[in-house]
Amino acid sequence: MVSVNRTGSTRIVILTKRFAIKIPRFGDLEYFAAGLLSNLRERRLSRECPDYFCPVLFTIPGLVVVMPRVKTLEKAPPLVHAFMFDLHHDCNKRDRQAQEAQQWCEYAYVNYGLYKGRVVAIDYGTFVPYRQSLYDLKHYHYLLTEHLRS
Numbered sequence: 481m482v483s484v485n486r487t488g489s490t491r492i493v494i495l496t497k498r499f500a501i502k503i504p505r506f507g508d509l510e511y512f513a514a515g516l517l518s519n520l521r522e523r524r525l526s527r528e529c530p531d532y533f534c535p536v537l538f539t540i541p542g543l544v545v546v547m548p549r550v551k552t553l554e555k556a557p558p559l560v561h562a563f564m565f566d567l568h569h570d571c572n573k574r575d576r577q578a579q580e581a582q583q584w585c586e587y588a589y590v591n592y593g594l595y596k597g598r599v600v601a602i603d604y605g606t607f608v609p610y611r612q613s614l615y616d617l618k619h620y621h622y623l624l625t626e627h628l629r630s
């Protein structure tokens with residue numbers, strides 16, 4: 481069954497049984513440009529950070545990005561927490577792949593999925609300011625600690 485996901489901020493995503501096909505949003509030039517840029521970045525970053533990002537299988541630069549369709553994790557927050565704690569772990573300070581990935585991983589459950597049994601980012605085309613990542617991480621760490629205490 482083919483469906484179209486329009487919840488993305490800059491792209492529409494055609495979902496087939498096996499693939500997710502991302503195309504910049506039409507209509508508004510600014511969104512279209514942002515969608516193009518996200519597609520271009522994902523094309524580059526999927527090769528640079530294969531441990532963290534869902535692979536790009538095929539691309540028409542900017543216009544189309546094709547990834548495997550994965551199961552998204554909005555209903556499994558602990559898996560996303562674990563991914564984020566691992567990504568931002570102190571031991572990654574000199575790990576270039578992790579350092580790069582940190583800039584593109586937003587703390588939003590819908591941005592992650594399960595690919596071949598591991599958590600990967602599926603939306604990594606938007607820059608995440610370092611301060612925001614740290615703030616989100618601390619905030620969720622707090623929530624998690626409270627949850628474990630209760």
Ligand SMILES: Nc1ncnc2c1ncn2[C@@H]1O[C@H](COP(=O)(O)OP(=O)(O)O)[C@@H](O)[C@H]1O
Nearest residue numbers: 485488489490491493500547548549550602603
């Ligand atoms: N590889 C994928 N597998 C399954 N669903 C996906 C995949 N990529 C995107 N989606 C779905 O499409 C939505 C929008 O895609 P996304 O990459 O977040 O676009 P945008 O950058 O415009 O926000 C995602 O929130 C997710 O629900």
Ligand SMILES: [Mg+2]
Nearest residue numbers: 488489591603
């Ligand atoms: Mg998105």
